[in-house]
Amino acid sequence: xxxxxxxxxxxxxxxxxxxxxxxxxxxxxxxxxxxxxxxxxxxxxxxxxxxxxxxxxxxxxxxxxxxxxxxxxxxxxxxxxxxxxxxxxxxxxxxxxxxxxxxxxxxxxxxxxxxxxxxxxxxxxxxxxxxxxxxxxxxxxxxxxxxxxxxxxxxxxxxxxxxxxxxxxxxxxxxxxxxxxxxxxxxxxxxxxxxxxxxxxxxxxxxxxxxxxxxxxxxxxxxxxxxxxxxxxxxxxxxxxxxxxxxxxxxxxxxxxxxxxxxxx
Amino acid sequence: xxxxxxxxxxxxxxxxxxxxxxxxxxxxxxxxxxxxxxxxxxxxxxxxxxxxxxxxxxxxxxxxxxxxxxxxxxxxxxxxxxxxxxxxxxxxxxxxxxxxxxxxxxxxxxxxxxxxxxxxxxxxxxxxxxxxxxxxxxxxxxxxxxxxxxxxxxxxxxxxxxxxxxxxxxxxxxxxxxxxxxxxxxxxxxxxxxxxxxxxxxxxxxxxxxxxxxxxxxxxxxxxxxxxxxxxxxxxxxxxxxxxxxxxxxxxxxxxxxxxxxxxxxxxxxxxxxxxxxxxxxxxxxxxxxxxxxxxxxxxxxxxxxxxxxxxxxxxxxxxxxxxxxxxxxxxxxxxxxxxxxxxxxxxxxxxxxxxxxxxxxxxxxxxxxxxxxxxxxxxxxxxxxxxxxxxxxxxxxxxxxxxxxxxxxxx
Numbered sequence: 195x196x197x198x199x200x201x202x203x204x205x206x207x208x209x210x211x212x213x214x215x216x217x218x219x220x221x222x223x224x225x226x227x228x229x230x231x232x233x234x235x236x237x238x239x240x241x242x243x244x245x246x247x248x249x250x251x252x253x254x255x256x257x258x259x260x261x262x263x264x265x266x267x268x269x270x271x272x273x274x275x276x277x278x279x280x281x282x283x284x285x286x287x288x289x290x291x292x293x294x295x296x297x298x299x300x301x302x303x304x305x306x307x308x309x310x311x312x313x314x315x316x317x318x319x320x321x322x323x324x325x326x327x328x329x330x331x332x333x334x335x336x337x338x339x340x341x342x343x344x345x346x347x348x349x350x351x352x353x354x355x356x357x358x359x360x361x362x363x364x365x366x367x368x369x370x371x372x373x374x375x376x377x378x379x380x381x382x383x384x385x386x387x388x389x390x391x392x393x394x395x396x397x398x399x400x401x402x403x404x405x406x407x408x409x410x411x412x413x414x415x416x417x418x419x420x421x422x423x424x425x426x427x428x429x430x431x432x433x434x435x436x437x438x439x440x441x442x443x444x445x446x447x448x449x450x451x452x453x454x455x456x457x458x459x
Numbered sequence: 460x461x462x463x464x465x466x467x468x469x470x471x472x473x474x475x476x477x478x479x480x481x482x483x484x485x486x487x488x489x490x491x492x493x494x495x496x497x498x499x500x501x502x503x504x505x506x507x508x509x510x511x512x513x514x515x516x517x518x519x520x521x522x523x524x525x526x527x528x529x530x531x532x533x534x535x536x537x538x539x540x541x542x543x544x545x546x547x548x549x550x551x552x553x554x555x556x557x558x559x560x561x562x563x564x565x566x567x568x569x570x571x572x573x574x575x576x577x578x579x580x581x582x583x584x585x586x587x588x589x590x591x592x593x594x595x596x597x598x599x600x601x602x603x604x605x606x607x608x609x610x611x612x613x614x615x616x617x618x619x620x621x622x623x624x625x626x627x628x629x630x631x632x633x634x635x636x637x638x639x640x641x642x643x644x645x646x647x648x649x650x651x652x653x654x655x656x657x658x659x660x661x662x663x664x665x666x667x668x669x670x671x672x673x674x675x676x677x678x679x680x681x682x683x684x685x686x687x688x689x690x691x692x693x694x695x696x697x698x699x700x701x702x703x704x705x706x707x708x709x710x711x712x713x714x715x716x717x718x719x720x721x722x723x724x725x726x727x728x729x730x731x732x733x734x735x736x737x738x739x740x741x742x743x744x745x746x747x748x749x750x751x752x753x754x755x756x757x758x759x760x761x762x763x764x765x766x767x768x769x770x771x772x773x774x775x776x777x778x779x780x781x782x783x784x785x786x787x788x789x790x791x792x793x794x795x796x797x798x799x800x801x802x803x804x805x806x807x808x809x810x811x812x813x814x815x816x817x818x819x820x821x822x823x824x825x826x827x828x829x830x831x832x833x834x835x836x837x838x839x840x841x842x843x844x845x846x847x848x849x850x851x852x853x854x855x856x857x858x859x860x861x862x863x864x865x866x867x868x869x870x871x
Contacts, residue, residue, distance in 0.1 A: 252804060260804045260834075285806070286870030287837045289494060304677070304725075312604060314579045317679055317723050319730035319755050325765045329802040370727060428763060448567055452679075453615075453622040453672070457536075457565065459527055 227347025227363040234385040235342050241415045243269045243445040246436045248280070252330055255429030262328060266436070267458075269445050275299055275341045277450035281458045282328075292455045299343040302369060305334065308455035315452045330432040331401060331423040335372055336392075344368060345376075355379050358388060373400070384408075386416050394427075401425050411441050495524040500866035504642055505844075506859040512640045519546040521599075525559070536563045538576075540608075544599060549641030552598045558608040570615040575608035578626075580670060580683060582723040582732040585771045585794035585812065586749045589719035589734045591685045592668060594632040601643060601843065607632050621673045628666035631688040634710065643860050654692060654710040657741070664688050664714070677725035682718070689715040693741065713741045729754055732771070740777075747775040749789065753798075763803075769796035769812070791817045805830040820847045839866045 221229070250262040263284040269277045275297030282291045290310035297303045305318040318334065327334050345365035353362045360379040367373055374397050379389040387405055394400040407419035421434040448454065497520070504515045521544040528537040543555035561574035578592040593606035612627040633654055637644035658664040666687025673680060692710030717738035724731040733750035751771030773789035794814045801807035807830040814823040822845070829839035841864040845857045 254804065258804065285831060285834045286494070286496075287806075287831060287835075287868070289870070301676070302725075304674070312579055313577050314581075316582075317677075317725055317730060319725050319728060319753065325755065325800075326763055326802040329763075329804065329806060430763070446567060448617060448619070451617060451620060451622075452674070453617050459529075 223349040224347060226349035227365070228342075230349065230361055230363065230380060230385065231342045231345070231347055231365070234380060234387070237385060238415060239270075241270055241412070241441060243267070243443050244411075244415075244417070244439060244441050245443055245445070246417075246439045249435045249437075250328065250330055250332075251433045251435075253431040253433070255431070262330075265458075267443075267445060267450075269447050269450050271447060275303070277447065278337075279450060279455070279458060280337075290459055292458055294450065294452060294455055295337070296450070297341055299341040306452040306455065308452075310456070310459075313456060315455055331425045331430050332432055332434070333372055336403075336423075350377075352382070353379070355389060359383070360388060361385075384416055386418070398427075400427055409439070411439060415441070492528060493524065493526045494871065495522065496868050496870045497522040498866055498868035500864055502642070502862050502864045504859075505861040505863075508642075508859055510639075513642055514548055514640075517546055517548040517552075517642070519544050519552065521545075523558075534565050536565070537561070538563070546641075549598070549638050551635065551638030552641055554598070554635065556596070556607050558606070560608065568616065568618045570613075570617070572613045572615075573611075575610055576613065577606050577608060578611075578613075578624075580681065580719065580721060581734055582679075582721050583734050583749045583751065583771055584732070584753065584769055584796065585751075585814065586734070586773050586789050588736050588747055588749050588773075588789075589683060589721055591683075591690055591717065591719070592626060592628070594634055594690050596635050598635045598637050598641065607635070620675075622671070624668075624670045626666075626668040626670075628668065628687060629663075631662040631664060631666065631712070633662065633712070634690070634692060636710075642862070643857065654712060655695075656688070657711075657713040658688060662688070662712075672721070679721075679723045681721040683721075684716070684718045686716050687714065688712050689717075689738075689740065711741075715739055728756075743777070745776045747773075747777075747789075749773045751794070755798075763801075765798075765800040765802060767796075767798035767800075769798065770794070771796075793817065803830075805832070807831075821845070822847045835870050837868050837870070839868075840864070841866075 245265065245267040248264050248266045250264070251259055252262070253259045261284070262282070265281045265283065267279050267281075271277060278295045278297070280293045282288045282293075292308040294306045294308070295303055296305075307316050307318055308314070309316065325334060326332070327337055345367055348364045348366075350362040350364060353360055359382045361382060362377065362379050364375055364377050366375045372395065373392050374395050375393050377391040377393075378387060380386060381388050386408055389405065390403040391399060392401040392403070402424045404422045404424075405418045405420070406422075408416045409419060410416050417436065417439055419436045423432045423434075425431065449457065499518070499520050501518050502516060507513075507515050521542070523540060523542045526537075526539040529535070530537075538559050538561045540557070540559035541555065542558055544552060546552035557575050559574070559576055561572050561576045563570060563572035579587075580590045580592070581587045587603055592611070593609045595603050596605040596607050597603070599605035609628060609632065610630045612629075614625040616623040656662065656664070664687060666685070668683065668685040668687070670681055670683035672682075689712055692712050694708040695711055697707045697709050715738055717736055720733070720735040722731075722733040730753045731750075732752065733748065735746070735748040735750075737744065737746055739745075749771055751769065754768045756766045756768070771794045773792040773794065775790035777790065792814055794812060796810065796812040799809040807828075809826070809828045811826045812824070816822070823843065824846075825841070825843045827839065827841045829837055831837050842862070844861045
């Protein structure tokens with residue numbers, strides 16, 4: 195029966211790999227994983243810029259919850275990773291605080307925080323990236339580390355996850371990270387990231403992310419409207435939801451400089 | 460416990476309650492983009508002083524209102540920010556100020572703005588050495604973060620990662636200092652009603668400033684130059700007019716040229732910071748610097764708390780007896796700090812700083828803790844303790860000024 199299982203696996207890869215360049219069964223699991231990640235990234239190329247309203251709800255695992263709101267703006271860069279700014283609206287004591295990320299494919303991201311009370315821009319140390327973003331279960335790293343080159347990949351196989359047919363693979367961060375490895379699932383239909391399992395530096399499962407409620411924009415770009423992060427170690431959860439997505443807003447890359455962080459309100 | 464609230468204190472308390480009720484009850488008018496805050500705070504001083512006019516507690520109400528208007532497809536903006544405080548004891552601390560009243564036009568890589576505004580320069584935590592555009596409002600908060608709005612014409616050029624700012628500053632604003640009934644002024648009563656100026660134009664001297672800043676990878680850097688009236692006065696002793704009067708200090712504002720350097724560098728888990736200054740006062744050119752690091756350790760010991768360690772060193776080439784005449788005291792000081800972020804719903808934070816003057820043995824310990832209540836309130840508790848100050852340390856004026864401060868702020 196062993197040959198049969200092997201055959202099924204090979205066929206499955208073939209089925210999922212149709213139309214994916216460089217994706218062939220004779221390639222290694224590493225090459226297959228990388229090819230999938232490249233293709234998923236390629237399908238998102240050319241969106242130029244986007245903005246959306248974001249709500250973050252924190253659950254403490256004891257029945258209490260609290261909501262935060264912010265605006266998110268993203269600018270695609272020609273030869274570099276995306277630039278993203280998050281502008282906080284609520285709670286009121288941090289209103290106007292802005293968080294800027296320049297993500298890079300080949301090195302650590304640059305991150306700045308603008309504090310409106312002092313009109314001061316501060317850099318964020320690399321290690322803060324492993325720290326909690328706004329007391330949530332998302333770390334700074336989770337919010338700006340999706341460049342393909344930030345990981346080594348290994349294709350695991352096909353699985354059906356909550357009635358969705360998916361590609362299952364492992365990715366290991368290449369640089370400084372709060373994680374030893376991650377397991378990711380991409381749906382076969384459009385190579386959208388639908389789930390991530392995060393393993394801490396000790397190799398133990400730390401968090402599980404479920405991504406859902408996808409909508410397509412400009413007939414091409416898929417955006418999730420819900421991300422649900424569960425921390426399995428402390429029982430806390432965070433739900434991110436998006437609304438009012440808008441593309442082609444003429445956001446200029448010069449607006450995503452630290453010197454301009456006071457101009458977003 | 461006997462608590463004496465003066466008439467002004469009652470007015471302050473009543474207006475806080477009334478304004479809280481109004482802002483909580485009325486629906487926010489969405490047509491105007493406004494926001495603000497209203498705070499009530501109490502200070503308790505551990506020691507009483509020899510001056511019977513000073514008391515061991517005071518109460519105050521402070522507020523800020525901000526209006527922002529963007530128009531012309533966001534190219535133009537109008538910003539207004541008004542702050543004010545009513546203090547139960549110190550008439551000088553009861554004050555208001557227009558921090559921002561600015562019109563701005565933004566091009567793709569340049570901007571021009573005219574009006575009153577605030578500008579912050581600097582990287583370090585324990586001292587804002589390079590920061591010079593705005594006058595510090597010392598009577599409002601002791602930490603130097605409270606500033607007065609500065610009239611300016613500002614031209615900004617921002618091609619890519621580079622930033623060049625040119626400032627024309629037509630009117631100088633004097634430092635505000637505590638009055639005779641206020642605390643944290645030392646044993647000598649300061650007269651700020653009649654300051655002296657080196658410039659024969661007084662506070663009308665046209666000050667100029669320029670700053671260039673940029674970044675490459677984890678390194679951010681900036682060079683700045685300021686030519687004009689020094690923001691920090693030298694304090695000169697004036698003899699008593701009659702035997703019954705206390706001697707006074709007269710603030711003297713000299714013209715200065717100062718060149719500043721700001722650096723910050725991210726390397727792995729460390730954030731390195733440096734500010735350096737070469738400046739001229741009335742007698743000499745001097746060097747001053749402050750530098751150190753901040754190390755942030757996330758998720759300590761399996762909890763969701765962040766822990767930050769701060770260590771900074773402050774240097775000033777002027778000798779202590781010269782510094783005694785100015786309010787600056789950071790000449791050979793080590794500052795160690797601990798920052799804790801609880802990452803709870805309340806956004807609880809704690810910052811503890813310990814400062815040690817290696818020449819005078821003067822020490823300052825300070826703690827600031829704060830947390831949110833609901834979505835719109837924040838409470839904070841601050842404490843400062845001064846010890847070991849000898850007469851050569853300018854901080855000796857604070858020898859009997861240990862205090863606690865409790866503040867509750869409503870944001871709307």
